[in-house]
Amino acid sequence: MEKLLFCLVFVLCLSGTLQKKGKRKKNDSEPLLPVPRTFLGDIETQPPLVLNGTQAPISTLLLLSNSTAGYLKGTLSTRVIPIIYMFVVAFGVPANVAILCTLATKIRKVSSAILYCSLAVSDLFLLLSLFFKAHYHLHGNHWELGEAACRVVTACFYGNLYCSAQTLACISIKRYLAVVHPFMYKSLPKRMCTAGVSLAVWGVFGAAVIPELLVQQTYLLSELGRITCHDVLPLYYSSHNFLLYYNLLLTIFGLLVPLVVTVVCYARIICELNQSHLDWTMYIKASSLVFVIFLVCFTPAGFLHFLHYMQLSLNGTESLYVYFNVAVCLCCLHACLDPFLFIFMSKSAGSTPFFRPFRSKTVSISI
Structure with missing residues (x-):
């Protein structure tokens, strides 16, 4: 399976490189470079701008598509998406804080508490980034908090999507072992295993956020007179080149593989x-x-x-980015659903004969 995925990524990278030969701007010395999950833009040379009374060397981009400007000025990105973000923040923050308080005071099964605590912390980081993203969208997709804050919010936002997905997959594997292979599960050093898995998941989170922290994320759009955060990145910019293939791998192993693992575990558990x-x-x-x-x-x-990413690598277009933004907005709803997962898990752990010895006034999660 790993060899198949590696071959797929290699073919995509090779085909994207071959198709981009001959596609060059008037300046032949600069190659056509792919960009990550963003709209496309071209750098316009401009002296440092005076913002908030200080000079800031903000690069200016020229939009390469009218649809990009329509999205950035439209109701979808300036009203619908931020309203959903604010709803998720308002409901998700107190719910996940309550789960953390419960985990800290009433949980008797440490191995399971580690995974649920990791999931709740990841959700809280995501919700914190949503607050700033909602501020950005409500102000007409204009970022006012500086380059460093944009990099941190972008890294926190996407990194915790991968972190949450992988943690949910780990919970599914744990439940699968407890149901389908109970004797093997009973013999495992559960505290050590769950602690190691949680550290590995957060290690993937760290690997996922480092590239977003290294490259410039804010650019001034001369046509719109606003500074975007991550939404528009330059086409001719060598430091952004590696992000396309790096994030393609993260999508496969951070979202698609956990999805397959969860579906397989779910099917086996039900059977x-x-x-x-x-x-x-x-x-x-x-x-x-x-x-x-x-x-x-x-x-x-x-x-x-x-x-x-496939579309970007093959023909350099970004028409799916609007739909991707809507899907990511929907994806953030999991931060509100995860606390219900904790409640269902605790009830299932105390409602069957297998778990009766653990019943008490405290919440007892065994898997």
Whole structure:
């Protein structure tokens, strides 16, 4: 499977490189370079601008598509998306804080608490970045907080999408082992395993955010008179070249692979429980919620992300970026659904004969 994915990425990179030969601007010394999940722009040489009373060397971009300007000025990006973001923040922050407080005071199963704590922390970082992104969109897609803040918010936003998806996949694997291979699961050093897995997930998060922190994210659009954050990046800019293929790999291993793992684990869990004569209704509901979160939230963003990168690598167009933004907006709803996942998990852990020895006044999650 890994060799197949590697070959696929290699073919895409090779085909994109071959097709871009001969596609050059008037200045033949500068090659046509792909860009990451953004609209395309071209750098316009301009002296440092005076912003807020200080000089800031902000690069100016010329838009290469009228649809880009329409999206940046349209109701979808300036009203609909930020309203959804604010709703997610208003509901998700107190819910995830409450889950963290519960995990800190009432959980008796440390191994499971590690994963749920990791998921809640990841969701809170994502929600924090959504607050600043909503501010950006409500101000007409104009970023007023500086280059450094834009890089941090962008890195936090996309990095925690991958982190949450992988954590949900790890929870699915843990439940799969407990149901389908209970004796193997019982013999495992669960605290050590879950701690190691959580560290690995956050390691992927760190790898995912480093590139976003290294490249410039804010550019002034001369046609619109506003500074964008990550939405428009230059076509001729060598430091952005590697992001296309880097983020393509992150999309595959950070979103699509966890989706496949979750679907497989979910199917095996349901098949195993259906063969039992015990009442596993609550357990099935808890497992189904993990599947629904991935199906509704992560699947559209994952596939559109992948198709967007393929489109960029093959013909250099960005027509799918608007749909990708809508899908990412929908993806952020998982930060509101994850607390319900915790509730269902705790109920399923205490509602079947297998978990009866753990019943008490405290919440007892065993898987």
